[in-house]
Amino acid sequence: MNLVTELSDKRLKYKVIHRKSIMDRLSDVQGSQSDTKSRKYFSQLWECYTWAAIIGFINDKRVPLGSGSTDNAFKFSVIYNNGGELADALILLSMSKSNKGYKALIDADEIIKVIEEYANGGFEIIQSLLREDEDYFNNPDAFIEELLERKELNL
Amino acid sequence: MIIKSVKLKNFQSYYGEKNKIEFTEGLNIIAGSIASGKSKLFDAFYWVLNDKIFVTGKDWVFTKNLGISFVNDKAKNESTAIDDLIETSVEIVVKNNNERGSKNINYTIRRQFLIKRRELGDCFSSENWNISSSDLSVEYIDKVTSNAEIAKNQEAKDIIEKLFPSKISPYIWFQGEALDKLIDFDNKGTIRKAIDYISYVPLYKIMNNIISEVDKKITNRARKEIGKLTSDISKYEEISKKIEQKNASISNNKQLIEEKSKSLALRKEQLDEVERVLAALVEFPVLNEEKIEIENDLNTIGESIQRLDINERKKFSSLWMLYGTKHLFKSAADRLIEFEDYRQSLISKEYELPEDVPGDVYLNKMLDQEICLICDRPAEKNSNAWNNMKAKLNRKLKPEYLSEENEKINKEVGGFKAKLGSLSRNYDSIHDEILDHRKKLNEAYEERIIYQDKLQQVKDDIDKLYNKRGIDISDGTLTHRKKHGEYKTLNEIITNLNRKIEGTKASIRDAEMDIAQLEGELSKIQRSNDSVKVIEEEIKKYTKYLSSHIANIEESEYNKLINLIESEANMSFGEITSVNNTIDGYIKIDRETFRVLNVDNDGRELENYNTGHYTLMKMCIINSIISLTNEYKDASYPFITDAPTSNLDNKATFAYLQSISETFKQSIVITKDIDENEIDNIKNKDYVKGLFHLKIKNDTGNSVMDRKEAFTNITTIKN
Amino acid sequence: MKTQKKIKLKIMKTTNDKLLESIIKKTGNFKDTDLDKTILLEISKKLVDYVVEVDSSTSKEGSVAKSLENDLYNKINL
Numbered sequence: 001m002n003l004v005t006e007l008s009d010k011r012l013k014y015k016v017i018h019r020k021s022i023m024d025r026l027s028d029v030q031g032s033q034s035d036t037k038s039r040k041y042f043s044q045l046w047e048c049y050t051w052a053a054i055i056g057f058i059n060d061k062r063v064p065l066g067s068g069s070t071d072n073a074f075k076f077s078v079i080y081n082n083g084g085e086l087a088d089a090l091i092l093l094s095m096s097k098s099n100k101g102y103k104a105l106i107d108a109d110e111i112i113k114v115i116e117e118y119a120n121g122g123f124e125i126i127q128s129l130l131r132e133d134e135d136y137f138n139n140p141d142a143f144i145e146e147l148l149e150r151k152e153l154n155l
Numbered sequence: 156m157i158i159k160s161v162k163l164k165n166f167q168s169y170y171g172e173k174n175k176i177e178f179t180e181g182l183n184i185i186a187g188s189i190a191s192g193k194s195k196l197f198d199a200f201y202w203v204l205n206d207k208i209f210v211t212g213k214d215w216v217f218t219k220n221l222g223i224s225f226v227n228d229k230a231k232n233e234s235t236a237i238d239d240l241i242e243t244s245v246e247i248v249v250k251n252n253n254e255r256g257s258k259n260i261n262y263t264i265r266r267q268f269l270i271k272r273r274e275l276g277d278c279f280s281s282e283n284w285n286i287s288s289s290d291l292s293v294e295y296i297d298k299v300t301s302n303a304e305i306a307k308n309q310e311a312k313d314i315i316e317k318l319f320p321s322k323i324s325p326y327i328w329f330q331g332e333a334l335d336k337l338i339d340f341d342n343k344g345t346i347r348k349a350i351d352y353i354s355y356v357p358l359y360k361i362m363n364n365i366i367s368e369v370d371k372k373i374t375n376r377a378r379k380e381i382g383k384l385t386s387d388i389s390k391y392e393e394i395s396k397k398i399e400q401k402n403a404s405i406s407n408n409k410q411l412i413e414e415k416s417k418s419l420a421l422r423k424e425q426l427d428e429v430e431r432v433l434a435a436l437v438e439f440p441v442l443n444e445e446k447i448e449i450e451n452d453l454n455t456i457g458e459s460i461q462r463l464d465i466n467e468r469k470k471f472s473s474l475w476m477l478y479g480t481k482h483l484f485k486s487a488a489d490r491l492i493e494f495e496d497y498r499q500s501l502i503s504k505e506y507e508l509p510e511d512v513p514g515d516v517y518l519n520k521m522l523d524q525e526i527c528l529i530c531d532r533p534a535e536k537n538s539n540a541w542n543n544m545k546a547k548l549n550r551k552l553k554p555e556y557l558s559e560e561n562e563k564i565n566k567e568v569g570g571f572k573a574k575l576g577s578l579s580r581n582y583d584s585i586h587d588e589i590l591d592h593r594k595k596l597n598e599a600y601e602e603r604i605i606y607q608d609k610l611q612q613v614k615d616d617i618d619k620l621y622n623k624r625g626i627d628i629s630d631g632t633l634t635h636r637k638k639h640g641e642y643k644t645l646n647e648i649i650t651n652l653n654r655k656i657e658g659t660k661a662s663i664r665d666a667e668m669d670i671a672q673l674e675g676e677l678s679k680i681q682r683s684n685d686s687v688k689v690i691e692e693e694i695k696k697y698t699k700y701l702s703s704h705i706a707n708i709e710e711s712e713y714n715k716l717i718n719l720i721e722s723e724a725n726m727s728f729g730e731i732t733s734v735n736n737t738i739d740g741y742i743k744i745d746r747e748t749f750r751v752l753n754v755d756n757d758g759r760e761l762e763n764y765n766t767g768h769y770t771l772m773k774m775c776i777i778n779s780i781i782s783l784t785n786e787y788k789d790a791s792y793p794f795i796t797d798a799p800t801s802n803l804d805n806k807a808t809f810a811y812l813q814s815i816s817e818t819f820k821q822s823i824v825i826t827k828d829i830d831e832n833e834i835d836n837i838k839n840k841d842y843v844k845g846l847f848h849l850k851i852k853n854d855t856g857n858s859v860m861d862r863k864e865a866f867t868n869i870t871t872i873k874n
Numbered sequence: 875m876k877t878q879k880k881i882k883l884k885i886m887k888t889t890n891d892k893l894l895e896s897i898i899k900k901t902g903n904f905k906d907t908d909l910d911k912t913i914l915l916e917i918s919k920k921l922v923d924y925v926v927e928v929d930s931s932t933s934k935e936g937s938v939a940k941s942l943e944n945d946l947y948n949k950i951n952l
Binding site: 002003041042043047050051054057058083084085086088089091092093095096097101102103105106140143144147148150 | 468477478491494563568571578593
Binding site: 357358359361362364365366368369372373690693694696697698700701704705707708711712 | 909
């Protein structure tokens with residue numbers, strides 16, 4: 001069984017608080033058909049999650065999930081089926097940061113764990129942005145702004 | 156004429172009998188907050204004199220159609236038994252010093268209204284009361300007999316008409332909503348009527364009539380008398396008759412001209428109206444089309460913005476969010492290479508055989524032969540030795556680099572190498588894609604703003620059309636055609652009228668010339684007796700002289716008066732604009748249309764004034780009309796008004812009040828919404844002679860004012 | 875600043891005064907004729923009084939015209 005197949009059944013966990021204060025705020029509630037203006041930036045939860053994970057990776061913020069309440073949200077396969085290259089990107093990023101290095105490629109649990117912890121870190125970063133300015137991401141321009149502000153670390 | 160006091164009993168919010176205000180000369184201010192009973196006070200004045208109350212949103216309504224609605228609620232509520240009687244009355248005492256030469260007389264004008272409880276049940280329902288009609292009475296001391304007299308019905312009405320002539324009473328007081336109903340400044344006739352009333356213009360007409368008639372009579376008589384003295388009476392009489400005929404025809408023609416002129420004026424007004432409508436209509440379709448076009452363009456822009464937006468989110472969630480991770484992918488690539496290197500090292504290692512292990516071929520040979528060729532001992536299949544040899548071979552057949560784990564990793568690495576390659580390629584296009592998207596989006600936003608501004612501009616233009624002309628422009632083409640037809644017809648009619656008038660004038664001139672000639676012939680006829688003088692000939696000189704001069708006074712006095720009204724109005728207007736920055740310019744009365752305009756120094760119309768400013772201009776004109784009336788008519792009337800505080804700021808209001816106090820012998824101003832702490836401020840102004848405060852109260856101590864318990868309380872602060 | 879204001883505490887001009895004033899003004903105080911100025915003034919005064927009478931509905935135009943005629947005959951002699 002290859003990695004992707006193994007990953008498909010696994011789930012990405014995250015903290016409930018992040019679901020409420022970030023994911024639900026920035027993603028459309030399931031099934032709503034609102035017009036462009038009142039639509040949230042992300043139409044599905046996995047998008048917001050992936051975005052948070054990437055932010056965590058870029059800022060190298062890894063925070064173990066710990067024992068707080070977590071919410072099993074979605075299967076990895078959701079990202080794979082809807083996000084195309086993003087799923088592969090996550091795997092690669094996870095591997096690049098994993099202690100196990102390339103061996104992570106045959107360790108689905110490790111891949112998941114790393115993604116989860118960087119996503120967690122990413123959520124914390126987003127959380128503190130919002131604490132400073134509640135409306136930071138109310139303006140859709142903010143997402144692209146944030147993108148363009150990312151610094152590329154030169155190796 | 157001065158209002159000395161007003162007393163209210165059970166009238167609207169005024170309960171019982173103790174409601175009296177005694178006014179002084181000069182400026183009286185009645186202050187109170189909303190719903191304290193101020194406008195009801197105003198209603199009281201109007202009701203006494205006119206038997207009507209102004210109902211919000213409707214019109215002036217006669218008492219007989221009001222039921223018991225204006226009777227005080229507390230009084231109604233206190234009624235518990237059948238046959239209970241409630242008297243509602245308003246009494247004003249007026250001192251008339253407008254009659255010259257007579258003592259000042261006080262008139263007590265009273266209107267009374269009685270209701271009697273017919274049935275129990277809802278005390279607020281008219282059905283449960285018997286209603287009398289309202290009764291008017293005027294009490295006064297007869298200046299001749301010194302007896303107290305009471306006038307009722309028509310007699311009372313006549314006295315009231317004398318005291319408050321109906322031509323001027325609309326200008327004596329006005330209040331808020333009622334203002335536009337009472338005085339329609341857009342109607343040419345209104346100002347003309349006011350001018351006629353307060354000016355001598357009608358008097359000049361009378362003067363002209365009298366002296367012309369006398370002149371005519373004297374002239375005719377002169378001719379007759381002279382005729383008696385002539386040598387040729389029959390010829391004289393013949394010529395005289397001709398002259399008389401000519402005079403008669405001139406007289407008829409003059410009358411005809413007057414009629415036609417009136418008709419012409421009316422037609423011109425109609426034409427004016429049609430022109431206004433046409434102007435609005437012509438502009439409207441063009442503007443409307445423009446509006447629709449801009450709206451369509453806005454829709455298109457909106458759609459493209461939407462598309463851009465959808466595209467952005469799609470791209471964000473499929474690629475763009477990876478922006479900034481390049482270094483991480485590099486690190487991932489490094490990891491993959493790490494594995495490949497490792498694997499390669501394993502592979503190379505594999506081909507370096509340890510010395511004690513024979514090569515593959517040799518091992519296979521030994522297995523086949525079932526003999527260990529190294530130690531030269533037989534190794535039967537499945538014997539220990541044979542198995543050992545096999546194990547060694549297997550071990551070699553599965554080199555480390557081919558271990559399950561490594562194989563698995565290798566497969567993944569291979570796959571992900573490819574994916575990484577694809578990702579990298581796509582990654583490189585992210586930045587440009589984003590910038591391009593943004594550029595397109597910004598351009599669309601800018602375009603949208605431009606079009607939105609354009610749309611607003613067009614809408615404003617259309618509104619201006621509507622507001623300025625006050626015309627319903629929704630019907631469009633049909634109305635346009637109709638109005639255009641009217642326009643043509645009216646123009647024809649006017650042309651014809653003008654022609655007729657000119658023609659008639661020409662006839663008059665011809666007749667006058669004929670008369671002159673005939674008179675010349677007359678004078679040539681010898682008198683039989685030169686020494687006899689005809690007195691009428693002498694008198695005729697005087698009457699002719701006076702009538703020719705007086706004929707022109709009417710028009711010049713008229714123009715003089717309008718100028719006077721305008722400049723008086725501008726005096727008070729100027730005082731207010733000097734303290735209020737939002738209004739500017741001057742008041743101008745358009746001589747043709749009599750519309751009231753706000754103009755700048757050069758006489759150009761300013762269009763930025765709002766309703767408040769317009770009200771202010773009207774009030775200044777009314778001020779000036781009344782004050783001129785007071786001068787002209789040698790009479791003074793009080794000025795009773797609602798101060799438009801909500802339309803002016805406080806400084807402007809005070810300036811206005813001060814101006815009023817100096818213009819009128821007595822003025823009564825009912826102010827809107829002045830706080831209790833403002834009252835002290837007003838009280839101390841020395842141009843305020845009387846100050847009264849109205850407040851809604853109840854005796855029960857409830858903070859909520861229930862209509863059944865609440866009543867207006869009058870406090871006299873200064874008087 | 876404001877000019878002094880409009881309340882006249884002195885005796886206000888009567889209608890008659892004003893009407894007469896306008897006649898005198900218009901004729902330039904009767905300068906443009908050789909007719910007797912005293913008579914012209916008196917006749918004008920009478921006329922003005924009659925006008926006010928008619929305006930206040932005390933009399934009708936017809937009857938005051940007659941009265942004015944009489945006045946003329948009285949005042950003007952050959």
